[in-house]
Amino acid sequence: MAGMFKALADPVRVRLFSRIASSPGGEACVCDIQDVGVSQPTVSHHLRKLREAGLLTSERRGTWVYYQLAPGVLAAMSQMLTGG
Numbered sequence: 513m514a515g516m517f518k519a520l521a522d523p524v525r526v527r528l529f530s531r532i533a534s535s536p537g538g539e540a541c542v543c544d545i546q547d548v549g550v551s552q553p554t555v556s557h558h559l560r561k562l563r564e565a566g567l568l569t570s571e572r573r574g575t576w577v578y579y580q581l582a583p584g585v586l587a588a589m590s591q592m593l594t595g596g
Contacts, residue, residue, distance in 0.1 A: 522561075524554070525562055528545055528548060528559060528562065529562060533586070538581065540578065540579055559579060568580065
């Protein structure tokens, strides 16, 4: 869990995570979430860090990559924070 929260310590990663979590259908194309105030290579770097921390999953469809929250990640984080 510490690794997940560490990955979210960066404001850009929080914005990306939030955009994906609030996207219709629970997934977002990288083409729709890359406008977070940093360059495209930096967005890719942050998305990779979120994936490595177990917060996101991804799927390539043609030339685009679609990101989703990892199954159960919000429930696990909530349970840890509430002591449940």
